[in-house]
Amino acid sequence: MRTLSDVTVVVLALYDGAMLFEAAAACEVFGVDRRLTDSWYDFRVCGPSGARLGDWLRLDVPYGLDVLAEADTVVVPACADVTVDPPADLVDAVRAAHERGARLVSLCTGAFVLAAAGVLDGRRATTHWEHTAALAARYPRVEVDPDVLYIDGTDVLTSAGKAAGMDLCLHIVSADHGAAVANALARRLVVPAQRAGGQAQFVVLPAAAETGHALAGLLHWAGERLHEPLTVADLADRANMSTRNLTRRFRSTTGVTPLRWLHTQRVHRARELLETTDESVERIAARTGMGTAATLRRHFHRALGVPPDTYRRTFRTPPRT
Template sequence: MSRSHRVAVLVLDGAKPLDVGVPAQVFSARPSMPYELRVCGVAAGVVAGGEGLAYQVSSGLETLGWADTVMIPGYRTPAEVDPPAEVVEALRDAHARGARLAAISTGAFALAATGLLDGRRATTHWHYTQALRARYPRIRVDENVLFVDEGSLLSSAGGASALDLCLHLVRRDHGVALSNHVARRLVAAPYRSGGQAQFVPRSVPEPLGELYASTREWALAHLDEPITVADLARHARVSPRTFSRHFVEDTGYTPMQWVLRARVDLARELLESSELPIEQIAAHAGLGTGANLRLHFQRVLGTSPSEYRRTFTRGA
């Protein structure tokens, strides 16, 4: 049996509570989770946090040499205060050794200080994107996304998007079934694309969210059937045009983009957990034929259903 994936959460001075708490919750040690978690600082002891909080950490930067993934939570005044030189060096060493580095919110400034993001895409909280761009002009800062995955270097917008990033990592490591399990445990949406906007341009009326959540639940229960925008709008009891407009505002997807993602995710789960042939999986997921499933799998995930299944069979 392979060992658990090791995750270090690096708490810097001024660390934001949500940014620390989300990865600690997602990757917490429990029977269902193939992860081992350690929270560390520059040195063992008390680390002053944001919002008047403090963190007691049991280890220092040596933990980064142990980790397979290093999470870097956001911290206060990132544009004015450089991360300690020993932090920058430890992050570089961890990455050179093969560790994956993932910054949450303003943690992107500490990751940027390593130079590893030069020439790459990255994001941070929308309030700090201009400061990140000005301070590190070689980085291609994208202010309109929830998170960016550059392979071994990842970054997220902060706040609730920390959860999107962490669920994305679980999905990448162990598939959609475990990611959905974690989302259910945390009472969170199982999937929001990294390409979704950081915020919507105007507020959505409160009753709308509840009504459309019910429609999404209905759609998930009928993925093996033909579903049109008209069907969704009929269930939501609004016109197709109104439904489409508000659905994009509420989710970041058009209705049919969302349905396609849901179908691909169902196919992924069936590939991971069953031995059903590709044609049957395509039918169960509402994708029609094996050829159609292969087409959408390649477009969405950049791989084939067969290779995806082999990957998770090897990982079993």
């Protein structure tokens, strides 16, 4: 556990185009003293006067970016448009705070601000799953992990999208004040102190295979037969190719090997069935070519970070009445 003297001053750095939800999460966690411990954070909000917060508010905050020079922890919320360069003065202030020894925290796409400041170079980081590819492409020196809810790099911490920002804030409270205080705060906020799994379970299921490439027919054929014990040799025979040629074509077209594609499609089909049916895990395992419930549970947990039963409780679509 960190000593409180290391993290007394927490500054939320707002800017034009920052998002309301993530900013509010930081305010609720760090900015409200609920008397859960003897001393809480000295929480401050800074930013340029008149900047937009979400699509509804204009900022009127008591501090400018110069207060980052006093911060022990700097929290950077999400930005609305990741294609726009973050404000240069914010990037410079964040970099200077880090060089001085401040702990940096990004919530959701706030990671783009940290990346622009260079503090994520050579580090593992995450952001909202919709933007992980953009972060990796724009900042190739950052090791982007698209599957986790948050990453604690000790002095630089990043979270996935939206509610994952709350997960990270509670994790920080636990690191600073202990698990008991973090758990008590989570109960007050009516949120889980620690959620199971990573953000992979929230990624939107892929659409049906596109029809504009040479393997489209094969992918459709295989997608209709996921319940069968298909092998790479079966796919190659169907495509009238050698397994070596098929693997090369598969990589160039889909970015993955045929076996990895089959595995991913089976997990996705299992997700759909868990969300939309009441079928048993054993039946879903058979329908997705996994064979046994144990095999499905193992592959599902490895892919999404949660077991099938937990996933179903979270995402089951109620039947229409």
